[in-house]
Amino acid sequence: MKSLINKKILLGITGGIAAYKIPFLIRDIIKKGGLVKCILTEGSKEFVTPTTLKTLTKQKVYMDEFDIEEGVIPHTTLSKWPDVFVIAPATANTISKLAGGIADNLLTLVGLDTRKPVLIVPSMHENMYNNEITQKNLEILKRRGFNILEPEEGELAGGDRGKGRLPEIERIVFEIEKILEKKDFPNKKIVVTAGATREYIDPVRFISNPSTGRMGFSLAREGVLRGGDVVLISGKTFLTPPYGVNFIEVDSAEDMKTEVFKHFDDLDYLIMAAAVSDFSPSSVVQEKIKKDSFNFTLSLSQTPDILKEAGERKKHQKLVGFALETENLLKNGYKKLKEKNLDMIVINEPTKNSGFEVETNKVTIILRSGDVYRFPLLSKEEVSKIIFDLLEGL
Template identity: 40%
Template sequence: MKKKLIIGITGSIAAFKSVQLISDLSKENYEIDVLMTPSAAKFVTPLSIQALTKRKVYIDVFDDDPGTITHVDIVKNADAFIVVPASATTMAKLAYGIADNMLTAAFLAATCPKLIAPAMNVHMYENNATQRNIDTLKNDGVLFIEPGTGLLACGDVGKGKLADYNSIKLMIEYALHSHPLKGKRVLISAGPTRESMDPVRFISNHSTGKMGYAIARAAFLLGADVTLAHGPVSLKDIPGVTMKPFISANDLFELMKEESKKADYIIMSAAVGDYRPQDVAKEKIKKNDDCLHVEFIKNPDILSYLCANRTNQQIICGFAMETNDLIAHAKEKLLRKNADMIVANSLRTKGAGFATDTNVATLITKENTEDLPMMSKEDLGLVILDRLMSLKED
């Protein structure tokens, strides 16, 4: 079933970006109604918006359809109301409950989750009056999508750029989700480790971090306070998630030891190298002999440490990537490390493995083995968290 979004566009120079935003969200199976302030209509024509939504765009508070009170009726079945971009003027009106156009009147009448994505000059944004209005709206339960920093349309540099599409979409999804993990702390590791051989070379693996990032995103949507320890990956930071970078297995070990002290759930999805060179050359190793002999030593077993030093309330999940005997190896890992759950997947299975957007996993606990069909890593992240919450309830 389609979710109904109300999108309010205000008189910000970033209003033109709302056209692409609405186009993209329309492809995400949302039903969209658009309200514009009179100033917004000077930047973007209502006709261009109507062409995308196939629905009437409302501007004037008295622009009611026959037999309706539009600013009240339009929000009755709405799932979320987002003002994007939000100007300083409109935020001031919303903070004080001023309903002098269709957008502000409908916002006041709406009882659904409300979001605001500001976009304006950096000095307007940082002005004490604007910040007071933002605080007032936040205290009223309005969700804010933080603006970006960079070169603004006016030529100034600073905070005030409209957030990107992925950030806006994430916050809309957050608003539409229930939050069973609210008040809980989730610690996740993702990506590869790198072990230096010399100043030029390192030993690593093919992990891209996509699975761990997907779990972190899912945990955020479910309301958790999320910390993501990530190796060297090319993925963008997740808004609302505390990002903690690491390079080597020892880096990750120290990071997890510290962060795990306050975590309710720990999910070790990082691909941690089992060994590292015993000695790291201070200078680049030159190509001389036909063979290069390097002695490796074991890296710390981070999952075993976390399980052995857990608090009574912690739930800990590990991952097992195998090329053969997947279930047997994963069950042995679960028992040997005393984890609560192992997410097992095979590099040989189509749709699973490194660098894919999908995964095929088996969830293994001491009491149960659950084979899952191929699904997106985002959906798998939600399933993993659901099963871990069930373990905590038990």
């Protein structure tokens, strides 16, 4: 999904060795629809060339504060251009200049002149990052409203290990998206469930379904982008949890119920996107069932209906349920919404490229008011945005 379409990102690249990674950042921003311009310091040209950046961005690369064309002053023009100014990698030297109000190159001139959001991405040796002076300078910038993305732990230049690595490109892009996204759920407590539960028959066999958790993970990511405090409770999955969530992994429906109600009293929104098993074995066999156990009979019991219980217990909370329906979508969906005291139900239609194990969904959404919204096949990221847009109006 092109989440940065027509967004203007100005990249300030300083003289740290991590500058060699910036072409990959540019590539990912452009893939998401963003427009990129670059400012280079003198030192950064040792690690990445202006020609490379110009080729990738299809834009002029700016290096000289005195490069005045047709009476246009570079730093005042560039400071007004972007939606966000990203300084990556940000060296200790550049951080100290910005904190101290020193403007001796084009990058620091723009950094002090701009009134647009600024994201500082420090990258340096651990000892430099932890130095009292560097930390004090970062605190000064935070107080002035600059966004700081902390470096990661890992291998550093020279072979040392520690905190100072440039964050992964995906992490930087996420932070840019977060800065640019509207914050219509500020500090709201949001619990999202995702994936399939497992109901064990014996130590190695279980009842489950093909849910990958993509829909729930996408919803959790959207919640973080829009300012929410998100807890993601998921069945087993191969997916990497989104940045910024409190991730809890569970096995069974009973486990998921326990975790949901640990948070229930304090939450504002519960979005039950998990594919929770309807049945579990009445008892679990403690040893692996042998292939020649011809007389084995599997007795099943219903699992707890987490959403129904949430509907019975809710006070201020908004509840969102998901359902897969093959017929009478509106009738069955509205019935479930009423029976479970929901505020919204999202009905998945099991058509080609919709539902489990794919990255798209075709959904119909019914609100408590009776309003119905039908959508064509969309990416799960697009569906997530729609759900939060509708939630914001409830």
